[in-house]
Amino acid sequence: MTELKMINMDDIEVEEVEWLWQDFIPYRKVTILQGDPGEGKTTALLRIIASLTTGREIISAADDPAVKEPVNVIYQTAEDGLGDTIKPRLIAAGADCSRVLVIDDSEKALTMSDERLEEAIIQTGAKLVVLDPLQAYLGASVDMHRANEVRPIMSRVGALADKYGCAFVLVGHMNKSSLMKANYRGLGSIDFSAAARSVILCARVKDDPDVRVLVIQKSSLAYEATPIAFRLSKENGFEWIGEYDITADELLEGSSRGQKNSEAKEFISNTLKDGMMPSKEFFELAEAQGIRERTLRYAMKEMNVQTIKDGDKWYKALPAD
16 A cells, blocks of 8 residues: 655745746746747847847846846757758847857757756756757657647756756747637647746737737746737848737737727827726726726836826826826
8 A cells, every 4th residue: 555645735835936037937847839830939038038148127128238147048949940040040139159058969850858948957056947849849759739748848948947947948839720819829738838837829919910929828936927029020130029918818819909009099198088087987988898807007108108106196197288
């Protein structure tokens, strides 16, 4: 008979979550970054790596001074050439290439069950391990659609992340079904997303195809972060834009952010044209008309809507000019 072992929650110490990238990529956990081919997943990830290897803030200019300790990164790719694609992109992003390490799997294919992963983390002290795409590192014997085969693989990767205090980012492709919600568009078993603590979608905006957005689809460790956008164009290359008002489902459905923003601005103009309105009433009226608070706040910021205190009440008003 197997000896029964019990854990009393009163004996468990509360641990604060540490973040490689606040609210997007946690340390000691597995994150999935997914999207359709050509949407900019790898480009954005290499920009993030460039910042990590030089100690810059992730959303910053390439010439910003270092603000924290640079880290080593293990980057495995099965789709792009190291010399003609990955290194040129790292150089363009301002990365310290001496801190980006690759396990040589030219003689033996690397898998997520491979002991070389752990050996590489120990040898390099890497704080980020990237497998791009995750489907290439499952191993020939693993059926990615079978939960009972996916779970042990994901469990092993999660255990490595926890043991060595690093972050794992697995890059995944999406299936082609346009009828599914965003959470079910990842290729293979839903257990990939279930095992990850953070799932990030990368997709382009329908009415501005140069703009791509990183949206949290799942976050088990923090309140879902505001989506972050970047511009990727032939003329100007890569540029972080910043916060962006859109959901994962809206991105995949091709909904227009511009239309939502215009509707919110029209509401603000019509509602405040005759003078200021109590803030509570203003937000309640917007909600009644189906305008999300986040959309409303973006529009208010762009229109420079004023917040005014009169007595013990707060009001919203259009700018004086």
